[in-house]
Amino acid sequence: MKREVISFDKTDRIVGQRPEHIHRNPNPQAKVHEWACNSPYCEDLAGDHPDDGGPEPIVQGREPWRGGGR
Ligand SMILES: [Zn+2]
Secondary structure, eight states, rough: OOOOOOOTTTBBOOTTTTEEEEOOOOOOOOSSSSEEOOTTTTOOOOOOGGTTTTTOOOTOOOOOOGOOOO
């Protein structure tokens, strides 16, 4: 069986194999209107992309509250 290949843009925030979700920015001035992400910590999916000044999604395994890792 052929696997479906999903490609992601460089504005996407896909790390590892977790299922992704789609963020959408309702602001018509935004540079990035839709992007895929698979951070397990996102709650608000309607907001600015990091390129538009929004917060960078937290990567699982690199949570800032874990400390170290720098
Ligand atoms: Zn997200």
